[in-house]
Amino acid sequence: MARFGVVVVTAALLLSYVQSSSTTPVHQVLEMLTEMKSKGKLAMEEEKNTMATYTQWVDDRITELGFEIKTASSEIQELEAFLDKTQSTIDELESELAKLDTEIAQLEGDQKTATAQRESENDEFITAQQDYSQSVDALEAAIQVLKSQNYDRPQAEMMLQKMAVKTRGMRRVLAAFIEEKSQRQSGAPEVAAYESQTGGVIEVLENLLVKFKDELNSVEVAEANSAHAYDMEMLHVGNLIKQLTSDHEEKAVRKGELLGAFAQAKGQLTTTKADLADDKKMLMDTQTTFEMKKKTFESNQEVRAAELEAIEKAVEIISSPDVVASYETDVKLVQVSKQPVAPHGVLLLQEGSETAVARMAARHEAADLLRNRAATLSSKLLATVAEDVLANPFAKVIQMIEELLAKLKEEAAAEADHKKWCDGELKANKLKREEHTTAVDTLAAEVESLGSQIQTMAEELATLAKEQAALAEAMAEATADRQKEKAANEATIKDAAAAQQALKKALEILREFYSSVAKPSLVQIKKQVPEMAAYKGMGGSSKGVIGMLEVIESDFSRLETDTRASEDQAAGEYNTFMEDSKAAAETKHKREVQLKLDKDQTEFEQGQVKKDLVFAQKKLDSANNYYDELKPACLEVHVSYEERVARRQEEIAALKQAFEILDQKGKGAEA
Numbered sequence: 001m002a003r004f005g006v007v008v009v010t011a012a013l014l015l016s017y018v019q020s021s022s023t024t025p026v027h028q029v030l031e032m033l034t035e036m037k038s039k040g041k042l043a044m045e046e047e048k049n050t051m052a053t054y055t056q057w058v059d060d061r062i063t064e065l066g067f068e069i070k071t072a073s074s075e076i077q078e079l080e081a082f083l084d085k086t087q088s089t090i091d092e093l094e095s096e097l098a099k100l101d102t103e104i105a106q107l108e109g110d111q112k113t114a115t116a117q118r119e120s121e122n123d124e125f126i127t128a129q130q131d132y133s134q135s136v137d138a139l140e141a142a143i144q145v146l147k148s149q150n151y152d153r154p155q156a157e158m159m160l161q162k163m164a165v166k167t168r169g170m171r172r173v174l175a176a177f178i179e180e181k182s183q184r185q186s187g188a189p190e191v192a193a194y195e196s197q198t199g200g201v202i203e204v205l206e207n208l209l210v211k212f213k214d215e216l217n218s219v220e221v222a223e224a225n226s227a228h229a230y231d232m233e234m235l236h237v238g239n240l241i242k243q244l245t246s247d248h249e250e251k252a253v254r255k256g257e258l259l260g261a262f263a264q265a266k267g268q269l270t271t272t273k274a275d276l277a278d279d280k281k282m283l284m285d286t287q288t289t290f291e292m293k294k295k296t297f298e299s300n301q302e303v304r305a306a307e308l309e310a311i312e313k314a315v316e317i318i319s320s321p322d323v324v325a326s327y328e329t330d331v332k333l334v335q336v337s338k339q340p341v342a343p344h345g346v347l348l349l350q351e352g353s354e355t356a357v358a359r360m361a362a363r364h365e366a367a368d369l370l371r372n373r374a375a376t377l378s379s380k381l382l383a384t385v386a387e388d389v390l391a392n393p394f395a396k397v398i399q400m401i402e403e404l405l406a407k408l409k410e411e412a413a414a415e416a417d418h419k420k421w422c423d424g425e426l427k428a429n430k431l432k433r434e435e436h437t438t439a440v441d442t443l444a445a446e447v448e449s450l451g452s453q454i455q456t457m458a459e460e461l462a463t464l465a466k467e468q469a470a471l472a473e474a475m476a477e478a479t480a481d482r483q484k485e486k487a488a489n490e491a492t493i494k495d496a497a498a499a500q501q502a503l504k505k506a507l508e509i510l511r512e513f514y515s516s517v518a519k520p521s522l523v524q525i526k527k528q529v530p531e532m533a534a535y536k537g538m539g540g541s542s543k544g545v546i547g548m549l550e551v552i553e554s555d556f557s558r559l560e561t562d563t564r565a566s567e568d569q570a571a572g573e574y575n576t577f578m579e580d581s582k583a584a585a586e587t588k589h590k591r592e593v594q595l596k597l598d599k600d601q602t603e604f605e606q607g608q609v610k611k612d613l614v615f616a617q618k619k620l621d622s623a624n625n626y627y628d629e630l631k632p633a634c635l636e637v638h639v640s641y642e643e644r645v646a647r648r649q650e651e652i653a654a655l656k657q658a659f660e661i662l663d664q665k666g667k668g669a670e671a
Contacts, residue, residue, distance in 0.1 A: 040304060043304065044301065047297065047304070048301075054293065055290075062283060062286060062287065065279050068279050069276060072272050072276040072279060076269060076272055076276065079272065086258050087262065089258055090255060090259065090262065094255065096251055097251050097255065104241055104248065107240060108241065111234065111238075114234070118227070121226055122223070125219060128219045132169075133216065134168055134169025135169040135170070135172045136169075136209060138170040139209040139212060142160060142173070143206060146159075157177075160173070173208060176208050177205065177208065180204050180208065181204070366386075367386045368386075369657060370382045370386035373650070374386060377647055377654075379647065381404075382651055385658075388400060401655055405655050408652050408655070409652070418633070422630065422633065425630055425634070426627075429626055432623040433624060436620035437620060439616040439620075443609055443612050443613040444613060446609050447606055447609050447610055450603075450605060454602050454603055457599040464591060467588055475581050482570065485567075489564075489566065490567075492559065492563045493560050493564060493567075496556045500556045500557060503549055506549060511546065
């Protein structure tokens with residue numbers, strides 16, 4: 001089929017080429033075929049070279065992907081091991097942190113309990129201290145009163161009772177006094193003497209004073225010891241809590257670092273797995289694409305070889321003497337040669353005439369001076385004045401020179417002021433132009449960069465559109481081909497099945513017939529006629545027919561089996577192709593949608609930058625326009641300011657000298 005297509009295309013090309021040519025068709029066809037043969041061989045070699053280059057690239061790419069897959073697999077193992085180890089360490093740290101939290105909470109609880117107990121003890125101490133202090137104060141006051149007055153015992157006891165009513169601390173003293181009194185009355189022999197003397201009461205009170213002071217001191221010492229013990233305990237517990245808290249913070253920081261590293265490694269593992277999957281898919285796609293291209297290349301090489309073979313045969317046939325001789329004999333071509341008509345031209349003669357300037361006959365000394373100085377200085381002013389000197393009356397010339405001298409002096413002063421103004425304006429304008437140029441260049445570069453991005457996106461969008469259209473077309477073509485192929489296969493299977501049924505019936509009939517005619521007859525056994533043997537059918541032919549029908553039946557059976565297998569394989573390949581194509585189309589569509597959004601955003605950004613560029617360009621244009629306005633007045637001069645000043649001075653000097661000559665001549669004429 002491919003060779004037939006090549007021959008048809010070649011024939012069409014030959015016919016078109018022969019019809020469009022005015023030279024001998026045989027030679028033209030031979031030249032064209034020879035050229036086609038050369039081009040075909042060259043294209044065949046180029047395709048081989050291209051395939052060789054592509055094959056080398058595929059080998060390199062497969063090697064590269066294999067290395068990347070191996071590296072990614074190793075990295076995944078390392079990351080998974082790291083994640084397992086890190087997770088184990090994190091679990092250990094969490095357990096240790098929980099234990100530390102428990103210990104810290106227990107110590108803080110003990111700290112609160114001890115503080116509450118310390119506060120309770122301190123409250124009891126304050127109460128006891130107040131009681132003992134009041135008792136000591138009351139005793140000291142009572143002793144002082146008793147010593148200052150000579151009370152008898154009843155009076156002293158009465159005084160103590162009254163003080164106990166008014167003073168809280170005296171109550172404890174009165175109770176101790178009564179207890180001391182009862183002990184002395186029960187055990188002392190000199191009771192009467194004790195009761196009759198006030199001094200005995202004072203002694204008792206002084207003893208009680210010593211006792212209460214000792215008890216107050218004991219309470220204060222016990223409080224100091226308890227407070228010191230509490231402070232030491234709080235210091236120890238506080239240091240322990242501080243140490244545990246520091247350890248807790250370190251472990252928490254370590255846990256946070258490990259969690260960060262764990263998350264990072266987990267993300268890297270996900271990325272690496274995705275890269276590995278992409279590499280594996282890329283490897284499979286590369287190998288599949290290579291096999292497809294390889295088959296296409298081999299098919300192309302076969303077609304090209306067939307094409308070259310067809311061309312060679314065509315050349316051989318056309319080059320035969322029969323074709324050439326017949327063409328030269330039967331066909332005559334008339335070639336009409338056209339001679340070009342030479343154009344006629346017309347020669348135009350241009351004649352030039354030089355205008356003769358009559359030189360002035362009379363040369364005035366002043367005019368000669370001015371003309372010479374004009375030539376030396378290249379001064380049009382002096383040359384004009386020299387002409388005016390010869391053309392105008394004497395008095396008018398004197399006045400003209402005087403006015404010209406005054407005008408030149410004014411121009412010199414004005415030019416000095418103008419130069420100063422120009423220098424300032426040019427400097428300021430230069431700074432503005434440089435600033436605006438930098439802004440315009442920067443914005444233009446940004447616009448160009450964004451434009452390049454937009455162009456790249458547009459090209460990629462166009463490529464995606466073409467690829468999606470190509471995928472849709474390929475899917476439609478594949479669907480149409482699949483439907484045709486399926487219909488053809490089903491028809492083939494149906495026909496093969498029907499043929500097998502018909503063949504089975506035919507074989508049954510033939511076998512039954514030949515089986516029946518092959519049995520011997522009793523009549524035939526007893527009596528046989530030599531001249532005429534019994535007809536038993538075409539035994540040899542029957543075996544050949546039956547065998548042929550059996551072969552045909554097996555062929556139809558094999559055709560049905562092969563067609564069914566081919567149909568299943570084609571259906572599977574079609575389904576795989578459609579799934580891959582749909583996945584690829586979906587991926588490209590998503591990319592296209594995102595790319596359109598990115599392109600719109602970039603175009604919006606470019607539009608904003610363009611607005612800024614237009615605004616900056618307006619500023620630059622304004623500065624450039626002003627610079628253009630300054631150039632004629634400040635820059636576009638043939639000589640520098642210093643040279644102009646010097647030449648003007650020389651012009652003034654020449655005019656003064658001419659004025660002096662004219663003035664002297666005028667005065668001489670008047671005389």
